[in-house]
Amino acid sequence: xKEVEQDPGPFNVPEGATVxxxxxxxxxxxxxxxxxxxxxxxxxxxxxxxxxxxNEDGRFTxxxxxxxxxxxxxxxxxxxxxxxxxLCVVNDxxxxxxxFGPGTRLxxxx
Amino acid sequence: EAQVTQxxxxxxxxxxxxxxxxxxxxxxxxxxxxxxxxxxLGLRQIYYSMNVEVTDKGDxxxxxxxxxxxxxxxxxxxxxxxxxxxSLYFCASSRNTExxxxxxxxxxxx
Numbered sequence: 552x553k554e555v556e557q558d559p560g561p562f563n564v565p566e567g568a569t570v571x572x573x574x575x576x577x578x579x580x581x582x583x584x585x586x587x588x589x590x591x592x593x594x595x596x597x598x599x600x601x602x603x604x605x606n607e608d609g610r611f612t613x614x615x616x617x618x619x620x621x622x623x624x625x626x627x628x629x630x631x632x633x634x635x636x637x638l639c640v641v642n643d644x645x646x647x648x649x650x651f652g653p654g655t656r657l658x659x660x661x
Numbered sequence: 662e663a664q665v666t667q668x669x670x671x672x673x674x675x676x677x678x679x680x681x682x683x684x685x686x687x688x689x690x691x692x693x694x695x696x697x698x699x700x701x702l703g704l705r706q707i708y709y710s711m712n713v714e715v716t717d718k719g720d721x722x723x724x725x726x727x728x729x730x731x732x733x734x735x736x737x738x739x740x741x742x743x744x745x746x747x748s749l750y751f752c753a754s755s756r757n758t759e760x761x762x763x764x765x766x767x768x769x770x771x
Binding site: 582583585592593594595596597600638640642648649650651652653654 | 763
């Protein structure tokens with residue numbers, strides 16, 4: 552079983568749609584959780600950290616359920632510029648080792 | 662500006678010809694790592710380093726070497742490259758709250 556699993560995608564949605572990504576992780580000792588965004592042929596970049604209480608950044612909302620070992624990302628009012636691959640990331644090994652999910656590709660269509 | 666710099670960005674080489682991909686960070690991070698990214702497999706960790714002179718294998722270390730003689734630099738060495746090492750490589754430097762990536766090196770071994 553992979554350490555971090557994500558929806559396979561791709562997700563093709565119209566502009567303005569709400570889209571949700573799901574992620575599960577296997578290591579219950581994982582300490583920190585993140586969503587990264589990766590544009591085609593570019594390096595991954597931090598989108599947002601994920602906290603147990605849930606957190607929101609503009610149109611983006613992230614949730615963490617430690618009991619179920621489940622992380623989610625909700626994007627509201629999708630924009631064309633949201634088209635990218637979204638990577639679920641957990642942090643193990645005393646907070647230093649980042650383990651990446653395979654990513655889910657999102658295409659927002661006009 | 663916080664930066665991770667990789668060189669070269671693109672490289673085409675022949676089987677068996679030793680090569681080095683350099684990586685340098687200016688954030689004084691102790692933890693650095695190398696990943697390869699292949700279609701359908703996501704980011705897989707090759708090697709990591711928790712500090713100067715401290716390196717360890719990641720998930721896919723075969724065919725690679727690294728060194729960490731100073732904190733800012735973490736080169737990736739392919740002693741005898743083979744076609745199955747054709748991939749997109751990322752160097753990362755991290756603290757426990759975020760991983761910063763270089764722009765990537767696209768390597769083709771023919």
